[in-house]
Amino acid sequence: MTALQGLRVLVVENDEMSAALLQMQLVQAGAVVVGLAETVAQSLRLLQDTSPDVALLDYRLARNETSEPVAAALATRGVPFVLATGMTADQLPASMRGGVLLVKPYLSADLSRALVRAVGRSSARA
Numbered sequence: 187m188t189a190l191q192g193l194r195v196l197v198v199e200n201d202e203m204s205a206a207l208l209q210m211q212l213v214q215a216g217a218v219v220v221g222l223a224e225t226v227a228q229s230l231r232l233l234q235d236t237s238p239d240v241a242l243l244d245y246r247l248a249r250n251e252t253s254e255p256v257a258a259a260l261a262t263r264g265v266p267f268v269l270a271t272g273m274t275a276d277q278l279p280a281s282m283r284g285g286v287l288l289v290k291p292y293l294s295a296d297l298s299r300a301l302v303r304a305v306g307r308s309s310a311r312a
Contacts, residue, residue: 189302191216196238198256199270200224200248208242211294217301224248229256238265240304242297245271245282254281266304270297 195217199205205222212219221232225248233241233256241260243253253269258281260267267285271278275287288300 188216188298190298193217193301193305194220194236194239195301196221196223196229196232196236196241196265198223198229198241198247198253199244200246201244204244208297211297212242215294215298226251226253226255229253230259233259233263233265240301241265241267242301243267243269243285245269245273245278254279257282257285268297268300268304270300 190212195212197205197208197212197219199208199222205224209219209222220236220238223229223232241256243256245253247253257267261284268288269282269285270288270290270292272290274289275283286300286304288296
């Protein structure tokens with residue numbers, strides 16, 4: 187059993203190949219991917235329909251969108267998130283700093299650790 191066993195993860199990533207690779211990595215680590223979204227609208231629908239334990243967000247999405255509205259909706263619902271981006275913390279808007287930052291490129295082990303940190307940080311606040 188891994189630290190991600192049974193963890194319900196929403197993946198918000200606009201690149202189809204990256205999303206497929208993330209899904210494969212997460213499933214291999216024991217997580218359950220409750221949905222893949224490439225836009226804000228898809229993300230918000232999936233968030234409402236699936237009740238994830240944690241979300242993995244890419245900052246820049248399709249159609250020149252960012253995941254800021256998704257992060258706000260997650261915060262409202264008390265769902266922690268990991269922000270996977272090539273940007274540094276000081277380049278991000280303040281609204282995105284509530285998540286665990288995972289700087290691209292990263293390894294599968296880094297992804298797992300970031301998700302565990304996000305969930306653990308959320309549990310510590312409860």
